[in-house]
Amino acid sequence: MKTTLFRIAAAAALCVASVASNAQSIKLWQVTSGLLELDKGFLTAMSGVGTKVKAPVTMHIIQHPRGLIVFDTGNNVAVSDNQCASYWGAGLCGAFNIQQSRDEVIDRQLQKLGFKTDDVKYVIYSHFHLDHAGNIKMFPKARHVVQNAELKNAWWPEKFQRAAFVLKDFDTTRDFDFLELSGDFDLFGDGSVVILDTKGHTQGHQSLMLKLPKTGYVILSGDAVYTAENEKGVVPGITWSANESMRSIDKLKMLRDTRNGQLWYSHEPAQYDEHKGKVFE
Numbered sequence: 716m717k718t719t720l721f722r723i724a725a726a727a728a729l730c731v732a733s734v735a736s737n738a739q740s741i742k743l744w745q746v747t748s749g750l751l752e753l754d755k756g757f758l759t760a761m762s763g764v765g766t767k768v769k770a771p772v773t774m775h776i777i778q779h780p781r782g783l784i785v786f787d788t789g790n791n792v793a794v795s796d797n798q799c800a801s802y803w804g805a806g807l808c809g810a811f812n813i814q815q816s817r818d819e820v821i822d823r824q825l826q827k828l829g830f831k832t833d834d835v836k837y838v839i840y841s842h843f844h845l846d847h848a849g850n851i852k853m854f855p856k857a858r859h860v861v862q863n864a865e866l867k868n869a870w871w872p873e874k875f876q877r878a879a880f881v882l883k884d885f886d887t888t889r890d891f892d893f894l895e896l897s898g899d900f901d902l903f904g905d906g907s908v909v910i911l912d913t914k915g916h917t918q919g920h921q922s923l924m925l926k927l928p929k930t931g932y933v934i935l936s937g938d939a940v941y942t943a944e945n946e947k948g949v950v951p952g953i954t955w956s957a958n959e960s961m962r963s964i965d966k967l968k969m970l971r972d973t974r975n976g977q978l979w980y981s982h983e984p985a986q987y988d989e990h991k992g993k994v995f996e
């Protein structure tokens with residue numbers, strides 16, 4: 716009798732242990748929605764103006780016990796395979812020269828990892844510019860996590876900010892399930908997925924800090940930090956507020972340094988090449 720009870724207890728303990736380890740398993744992939752070829756001055760103010768550079772458009776897929784997450788959805792599917800002008804128009808296509816194949820769009824990137832768009836429970840947006848919120852309409856069943864200030868500004872931007880918000884990316888999404896934030900927010904209350912207010916690039920820009928079981932802290936900056944040069948102090952070229960942008964860069968660097976974490980940029984070719992094809996756990 717005692718032996719049987721012991722066996723039942725041991726089996727129960729094993730079961731609890733396997734559930735616990737499963738609950739901690741989080742996986743992160745960085746993928747791209749093609750490349751933008753653009754004037755370097757868009758990324759770094761007063762530095763390299765007039766020089767064309769190629770920049771990856773990063774997106775992130777996060778497998779989490781509380782549900783599948785996408786952080787940024789890339790450029791709209793309609794600009795794939797040299798069809799840019801029919802959707803963005805000549806001005807934006809000329810400024811950003813998008814080079815995106817259909818296979819690089821977020822739905823196909825999910826497919827390559829064995830997921831469907833309907834599997835995604837949370838879509839988190841750094842901001843609503845054309846290369847980040849382009850495919851919101853692919854996720855009608857998800858909960859969309861964005862700063863309230865960003866929603867308001869995307870729908871009616873300041874005149875000087877208007878070009879990079881493509882209204883038809885999100886014009887039919889007003890009844891989507893939005894989690895509208897005002898500042899920092901710990902999504903699941905356990906510190907594993909923390910949204911950070913990093914306004915500056917836009918009025919409601921946010922970054923994402925993940926705590927991965929093996930890798931530790933990974934901070935996905937979004938366009939708060941386009942490239943390593945911005946981290947070193949070069950003001951980003953496109954910004955709503957230079958002052959807020961620089962304060963946000965400092966905030967992300969402090970979080971990285973005090974947590975021995977990593978800071979991932981949004982449009983830095985060298986860093987993307989290091990992450991490409993890898994899974995971070």
Ligand SMILES: [Zn+2]
Nearest residue numbers: 846847938981
């Ligand atoms: Zn961007």
